[in-house]
Amino acid sequence: MEDNKSIIIAIDHGYGYTKTVNYAFPSGVTKFKYEAPVYTNVLKWNDSYYQVGSHTDYITDNKFGDDDFFILTLAAIAMELRKKGMNQAKVKLAVGLPLMFYGKDRKALADYLNRGQVSFIYESIEYNVSIDPEILVFPQGCSGVLPHLKDIEGPCYVVDIGTGTTDIIAVKSDKTFDASDASSIKIGVSNAINVVNRRLMTEHGTKARPEEIINIIIEKPVVKPRKIMDTIDAALKDFAKDFLKNLKSLGIDYDTTQTFFMGGGSVLVTRYGKLNLDVEDGEPQMIFPVTDIHANAKGYDYLAKQMDSLR
Secondary structure, X not given: OOOOOOEEEEOEXXXXXXXXXXXXXXXXXXXXXXOOOOOOOEEEEOOEEEEEEEOOXXXXXXXXXXXXXXXXXXXXXXXXXXXXXXXXXXXXEEEEEEHHHHHHHHHHHHHHHOOOEEEEEEOOEEEEEEEOOOOEEEEEOHHHHHHHHHHOOOOEEEEEEOOOOEEEEEEOOOOOEEEEEEEXXXXXXXXXXXXXXXXXXXXXXXXXXXHHHHHHHOOOOOOOOHHHHHHHHHHHXXXXXXXXXXXXXXXXXXXXXXXXXXXXXXXXXXXXXXXXXXXXXXXXXXXXXXXXXXXXXXXXXXXXXXXXXXX
């Protein structure tokens, strides 16, 4: 492979979804002992077959304990290279970690992804990739909100609601992030799904698939009886109400301090929590929903290209 300039590929490794600048897919990985019966979303690496893109409730404190997140990384690389009409390249990865785990896990994540020369097959196409040993790791949430900070004055909060966790970051008046005022709570969209299914079992003796609940949240078509839809709607409203109460108990007063809600759960909280997004004449806007699920990946991509331009 020619020693040319690396192609930057930014990846947001979420528990629920893996996101690049252009793609998003569920973070589930299923390993097959033998050749998979289908090719859609199937990746072959090291003589094993994996299907990516299944929904999962699997939440782990250690993403580096097995190869699943690397398999998701390879699938993400393949999608982005395919969009460019390529199947071989030198790739510089730009990824992220929650701010409060950034110092502790930054090196571990870089070491985990630093696999050098990798050959694999994704959806019947062979890819040959050289992963640049310089893995760029950025703070999650902070990176995704950077383009929006120009819209505000004074200090604010960033509430990044993921599948398994919510990261809360304070931003100072000079637009710098206050690492001393950052926290992570183990509440996210997976908890909302559990609340919905407990309610459905209690009231109707049934459950909904996670992807169905997510589609309801983001207002995609889902075919269910009205009584089931009403129960799901009520459970999501209760979850959002409790989530916002939890934020207030942590000192995040989004009514009086400008707050960005981002991540996969931002739509859930702003929609079902009935947050007031309308601004009366003369009143400042306090709540800023960032509903683009690619926001963090786009932030990593932007920062990596800025660094690249300075060299």
